[in-house]
Amino acid sequence: MRKVNLPENLNSANPGLWQENKKGYIKEQREYKLVTPLFGGGAKTRYADEVTTIRPSEIKGQLRFWWRALRSWQAGSSVKKLLEIEEDIWGGVAETKEASKVKLRIEVLDAGKGANPFERVQGKSFPRNHPNIAPAYVAFPLQPTKQDPTIYPVQVGVRFKLSLLFPREFKEEVKAALWAWETFGGIGGRTRRGFGAVVPKDFSPPSVGEIRSRLSKLIKGNVWPEGVPHLQPDSLYLFKGSWQKLVEAYKNFRQWRDEGRERNKPGRSKWPEPDEIRRLTKTHSPRHEPHHPVHKFPRGQFGLPIIFHFKDKKNGDPDDTTLKGENFERLASPLGFKPLGERGPVLVYVLEGNRRLPEPYVLDAGRHFEVDVELTPDEARNIKPLMAAGAEPDPIKAFIKWLEQGGKQ
Numbered sequence: 128m129r130k131v132n133l134p135e136n137l138n139s140a141n142p143g144l145w146q147e148n149k150k151g152y153i154k155e156q157r158e159y160k161l162v163t164p165l166f167g168g169g170a171k172t173r174y175a176d177e178v179t180t181i182r183p184s185e186i187k188g189q190l191r192f193w194w195r196a197l198r199s200w201q202a203g204s205s206v207k208k209l210l211e212i213e214e215d216i217w218g219g220v221a222e223t224k225e226a227s228k229v230k231l232r233i234e235v236l237d238a239g240k241g242a243n244p245f246e247r248v249q250g251k252s253f254p255r256n257h258p259n260i261a262p263a264y265v266a267f268p269l270q271p272t273k274q275d276p277t278i279y280p281v282q283v284g285v286r287f288k289l290s291l292l293f294p295r296e297f298k299e300e301v302k303a304a305l306w307a308w309e310t311f312g313g314i315g316g317r318t319r320r321g322f323g324a325v326v327p328k329d330f331s332p333p334s335v336g337e338i339r340s341r342l343s344k345l346i347k348g349n350v351w352p353e354g355v356p357h358l359q360p361d362s363l364y365l366f367k368g369s370w371q372k373l374v375e376a377y378k379n380f381r382q383w384r385d386e387g388r389e390r391n392k393p394g395r396s397k398w399p400e401p402d403e404i405r406r407l408t409k410t411h412s413p414r415h416e417p418h419h420p421v422h423k424f425p426r427g428q429f430g431l432p433i434i435f436h437f438k439d440k441k442n443g444d445p446d447d448t449t450l451k452g453e454n455f456e457r458l459a460s461p462l463g464f465k466p467l468g469e470r471g472p473v474l475v476y477v478l479e480g481n482r483r484l485p486e487p488y489v490l491d492a493g494r495h496f497e498v499d500v501e502l503t504p505d506e507a508r509n510i511k512p513l514m515a516a517g518a519e520p521d522p523i524k525a526f527i528k529w530l531e532q533g534g535k536q
Contacts, residue, residue: 153298155291157305158328161314162469163370164242164261164281166269166322168315175282175315180238183231185314186289190229191217193307196357196478198300200348209352216297229301234288241280245270254278262374265320281322303345310338311358311465311476319463321370321473332467335365338474354481356461362477364527370466373473376534377464380526381426383512383536397511400424404435404445407496412443420509424450425522427488427500430460448492452484462523475530477523 168175168185195213202209218227244261245254254270256263261281263270269279293301310333313323333341339360351357366373385394395401395415402417403424411417426433432451437444452458461482465474483500490496507513507520516525516532 151295152292153295153301155301155305156288158236158288159286159309159325160328161239161283161285161323162326163313163321163324163466164244164283165239165285165314166261166266166281166316166318167279168323175239175241175280179233180235180282180285181233181287181314183233186233187217187227187229187231189308189312189314190301190304193312194300194304195355196311197303197307197342197345199355199357200346200351202352203348203350204352206352206355209355216300228297229291229293232290234290235286236288237284237286239282239284239286242283243278243280245278247271247278258371261322262371264374264378265317265322268317306341306345307358310341310467311463311474313465318465319460321374321464321466324370324466326467330467332472335363335474338363338365351480354485356459356478356480358476359479362479362527364475364530366473366475366530367471368473369471370464370473372471373464373475376530377526379534379536380512380529381429398426399510400426400435400450401437403498404437404448404490404492407490407498408445408448408492410443410445412439414442415439415444421502421506423499423502423506424488424490425500425502425510425513425520426450427498428482428522429462431458431484431488432456445492448490450488450490450498453486453489453495453497455484455486458484462526475527477527482523 165175165180168180191213194217195209199209199213202212214225215228217229219225242257242260244257244263244266246257248255256266256270260283261269266281269281271278291301309325309327309330312318313321313325315323318324342358342360346358346360366376382393383397385397399419399421402419403422405411405415405417406422427450432449435445435448435450437447440446459481461478463476463478465476466472467474487497488500490498502510502513502520504518504520507518507525512529513519513522513525515536516528519525519528
């Protein structure tokens with residue numbers, strides 16, 4: 128590969144839009160703000176970095192990821208070719224590899240302030256959530272537990288300036304990566320659930336038609352390297368409400384239940400997994416005999432691991448069980464939420480390419496049971512949340528269809 132020696136000093140980069148200097152380098156500066164809280168991102172787990180709230184290496188990692196999601200079709204089906212193209216632009220992933228030709232500098236304009244999504248309430252076993260800071264359903268890793276009583280904060284009000292310098296031959300690739308990151312991405316942890324949503328200064332949310340049109344212009348191939356997450360113009364939906372309202376809709380869809388007979392006691396799940404766990408473990412309370420006709424775990428397609436907790440264990444229901452891969456503990460969710468403003472809208476997107484494990488799914492219930500997450504159309508017709516989306520057998524596509532139809536239970 129041809130090596131290009133870049134100037135190291137970015138401090139002389141003047142504000143502007145894609146300015147080209149006489150040496151053939153492009154300068155770019157953009158100012159950003161976070162419209163949702165920053166989740167972690169520092170050296171200390173679940174805390175923002177006390178010294179450098181935002182690091183250039185983190186931004187470069189985000190740009191590299193979103194470049195892959197948008198532009199890796201250029202490599203066809205070859206992972207080797209993808210790595211060669213990627214290394215030429217963004218550098219290698221080891222110290223012995225070629226350095227990145229894209230140089231970044233970060234200036235933090237406002238490090239923000241800490242805020243707690245949860246607080247303890249005297250006499251209550253569960254903390255109170257402040258959804259205006261972060262909704263509980265996606266902020267659960269920040270709440271106190273018996274094992275860890277810490278209430279972890281998030282960082283709100285973060286603003287920063289990003290400066291870039293790179294050879295003009297990479298202009299289109301860097302522009303594409305920046306646009307994808309600004310439209311779909313963020314910084315810190317749990318960005319696919321809406322945390323750390325980054326938007327440029329004076330940003331106006333685009334329509335879903337504009338996003339699809341831009342994707343169609345930037346994606347010019349239909350073959351992608353195997354296992355590489357990538358975007359598709361059709362796998363999008365623009366939710367008109369706030370992040371908090373979208374998370375509530377997501378919770379309602381994933382936790383779809385019958386109405387309970389008593390206050391604060393919801394009815395049985397309309398998904399098949401709880402009853403299948405009861406069948407596999409041969410354990411259930413007298414009032415929860417398994418009856419669901421589907422014997423599969425379709426919600427495994429939302430990402431792993433999933434811990435199933437039964438509230439009626441004292442009356443005979445199973446202990447906690449975990450759905451995971453045979454040798455993989457985690458599978459990142461292909462479903463993503465990107466708030467485009469402090470009050471919405473929220474872009475809902477799907478990353479294709481690595482939506483399934485390359486091995487069996489298993490239920491860890493003291494012993495391992497091999498299980499299936501794929502549904503047939505007939506099975507989908509027996510699952511109420513999927514029936515609400517036209518008997519769509521893909522749960523992720525069903526969620527988006529359900530939103531499009533108004534998100535009513």
